[in-house]
Amino acid sequence: MNSLHLADGTEMEPTRKGFGRGLKRAGELNANVVAACADLTDSTQISLFKEAFPGRFVEIGIAEQNLVTVGAGLAAMGKIPFVSSYAAFSPGRNWEQIRTTICLNDRPVKIVGAHAGLYTGPDGATHQVLEDIALMRVLPNMVVIVPGDSIEAEKATLAMAADPRPNYLRLARDPSAILTTADTPFEIGKAYVFHEGADVSIIATGTMTAHAMEAVKLLAKDGIQAEVVHVPTIKPLDTDTILKSARKTGAVLTIEEAQIIGGLGGAVAEVLAENAPTIMKRMGVDDQFGESGTPQQLFEKHGLMPKDIRLQVHALLDKRSHR
């Protein structure tokens, strides 16, 4: 387990674990749920499904182009295929196949990209894919889901099995903080206000919502009431919830462990610019590649720790007061 950078005692688990449990449950609920994997069954946690339903699992080998196009064929016959690999390879390597045979062809394939983002740590830049959100968000018909913790990943997986559209699910390798409970609501396309505040909106996705929640405590000490909007679905984006918060606070900060170009930061900026121009700061990886290190070292380098959020909120509010 990586060293805790949140309050001691926070329970942690990789989001991929939640996916593994969710897919097994989805398989129990619906016999049409099937799965395929490109030689990464254990690390993507699709192994739980494989063990439970060996007759509904296909081992594709290290062939990600085939992985998603076989998925399109399975879906053509009425199956609900979940296809997993590392996000760097799927959807990194097979984007055109996803575009043509899944999105344009409108087949409800569920693309599961594990080991995305900086939580991939020691594996280095090649595997820490930071571009997957942008790659999938630009495709018509595609739904993009970035769960905040393992419990939400489990709910998202069940929701994906019931969703008729192509979906992308982004998962992280290392344990991250568990924020939600079994009772926390999750619906595809909805954003949730995890903490109410009037001074600034911190709009976060994936594992960075936990950092935002920690930052709330730091900012409270400074007399700043921060609102945290958790956005587990990047597309379709819950523009109502985002605009409501932005209009209330008048200052928006986004955070993600992904490229801010085309990621959550880009998506929120587009919505605000068209509907409610608001001073904002995008936190994430700014047009760079990752490198080997612990997730914490990488978050420090890219300025994604709770203390960094605190500094950026102060800078944002200063900027606003000088306008």
Added chain:
Amino acid sequence: MDIQHWAAIIVSRMQQTHSIEWLENKATEIRRDIIRMLEHAGSGHSAGPLGMADIMTALYFDVMKHDPKNPDWDERDILLLSNGHTVPVRYATMAHAGYFDRKELMTLRQFGSRLQGHPERLKLPGMETTSGPLGCGLSQACGMSLAMRMDKSSHRWIYVMMGDGELNEGNIWEAAMLAGKEKLNNIIGIIDRNNIQIDGPTENVMPLENLREKWESFGWHVIEINGNDIEAVIDACAMARAVTEKPIMLIAYTIPGKGVDFMEYDFHWHGTFPNHEQAKEALHQLRTLNGKIRGEHE
């Protein structure tokens, strides 16, 4: 040839509803429509569609189980056109088979048409998948076959048309490995082996030979045929359906631009269309050929 293959051919011939001569005439009518469509569209590919007209005629008018009035019939055989750029031949054949009115063929590649430049499933009933970017059909056939196996309903046949140039794509060989490993024996691949691709002869651009050995080494049963001989195509499909242990690949040797002498064998016609004068000459040649294609091969 095994006795079971002879038996399959005999049964297949007994079940034929159209004579070979009737089918050859149909293929010529389809070629004539291809010329008209391409001339009218003012863009598109000529050589591949003309070369594949005999295979497509055999599939739609003899080999495949399908219902033009019920394109989503859940017992139908499936045809995936992986080399989507050759779709004019499929559109023309589908129109002749009764999927839609032949008049619609003249909307090819036009704004608002169901006959997109490359095939789109959501636009046209009976089009099993969206294709054009090469190398994706065989993988989708694998997924379909695996789903049928999961449902214990693998009695439907999945035909996959591929171009030979298309075999440059790595995705094809990923699918070839999987189908061989899983012994997906209801997949019948058909390679349009016309020896040309956009930049020139296939063996200059990226050598494919020995093609038979390549597929056999991936676990496939290979049958080589003259793809411009309708009877040979029908017989080969019957033999293919009698193979039980392996996926089947038909290497169908065809003449690109078949039926129009100034297009035949010329790779420049891969990706281009006839102008008015060329179309007129092509239609004239195809009229004189009408009913005589069989004679050529004898």
